[in-house]
């Protein structure tokens with residue numbers, strides 16, 4: 001049984017900043033319900049990592065397959081205890097390169113729930129929506145604060161010693177500095 005739901009998030013910032021936030025695994029500790037991320041493998045635009053999530057009283061250490069589809073999409077497939085879950089985030093930038101730049105992000109979740117858990121489907125969707133909305137709201141605060149302080153610049157993410165997934169692919173698409 002496949003459960004699907006969509007969350008549309010908004011943030012007053014650029015597409016580059018939204019994507020950088022997705023690729024910056026170091027900021028995950030700022031989320032109350034996420035911790036202990038460990039990257040197991042990484043190529044130019046795909047990676048595998050483990051991440052601990054807290055949902056209510058439960059802790060799950062999940063394996064994530066993470067893919068950047070430049071310039072504006074992130075695919076996250078999770079081997080979760082509830083079954084395989086796929087989350088596709090697609091960013092649409094509005095009024096690019098103006099002071100009013102902002103983004104709409106479609107976050108589409110698909111959970112392939114085992115038959116035994118079907119009666120819990122509606123409850124699980126409510127719980128996952130609540131957890132996702134909380135993370136998205138925390139990210140919106142980070143993104144809008146960055147936009148106020150740094151404008152659209154993402155060059156700090158590209159400094160030596162700063163960890164960012166798929167750093168060179170991100171640089172190709174979003175850096176405004178000459179190589």
Ligand SMILES: [Fe+2]
Nearest residue numbers: 027028031139
């Ligand atoms: Fe975040």
